[in-house]
Amino acid sequence: MLTRTRVQTQEELKEAFRIRTEVFVQEQGVSPEIEIDEHEEAASHVIVSYDGRPVGAGRVRQVEDVAKLERICVLAPYRKHQAGAAIMAELESIARERGLGKAKLHAQTQAAGFYSKLGYAADGEEFMEDGIPHIRMIKKLD
Numbered sequence: 001m002l003t004r005t006r007v008q009t010q011e012e013l014k015e016a017f018r019i020r021t022e023v024f025v026q027e028q029g030v031s032p033e034i035e036i037d038e039h040e041e042a043a044s045h046v047i048v049s050y051d052g053r054p055v056g057a058g059r060v061r062q063v064e065d066v067a068k069l070e071r072i073c074v075l076a077p078y079r080k081h082q083a084g085a086a087i088m089a090e091l092e093s094i095a096r097e098r099g100l101g102k103a104k105l106h107a108q109t110q111a112a113g114f115y116s117k118l119g120y121a122a123d124g125e126e127f128m129e130d131g132i133p134h135i136r137m138i139k140k141l142d
Helices: 010-027 083-097 109-117
Strands: 002-006 044-050 053-063 066-074 102-108 127-129 132-140
Touching: 002 083, 010 044, 010 053, 010 066, 044 083, 053 083, 066 083, 083 102, 102 109, 109 132
Parallel strands: 066 102
Antiparallel strands: 002 044, 044 053, 053 066, 102 132, 127 132
16 A cells, blocks of 8 residues: 655654665666755655565656655656656645746656646657656656
8 A cells, every 4th residue: 555745843844865876876777976955945846655674766846846756766667657757646735835836857768658648748859868758758747
């Protein structure tokens, strides 16, 4: 069973960082120096747990009048359990509560199909970010 948690404590934030480090740094080779960045305090973070175990994380922050969804990741054994969709739903809920009508993200191109199924559309050309091919995607929020 999946549960969504909006990060409120330092312990929960450390858990989000642990998941992100496992996925982005250990699995994908992103530099640890850039994974945890200067935007952490300004962002709202979420964790998704599967049967009580934290397995996914993401964050959202406001950039001008748009919700920027970032650092969305799920531990490898849980990627077929709808954890990613649960993260996205919670981040979009936060954006709507803030009155933001549009969301954007930089999708790793291998994950673009996942975001398309959630209503995101490619916006622009593929580009490299942290050595990984990405594409900007946007969605109008209801």
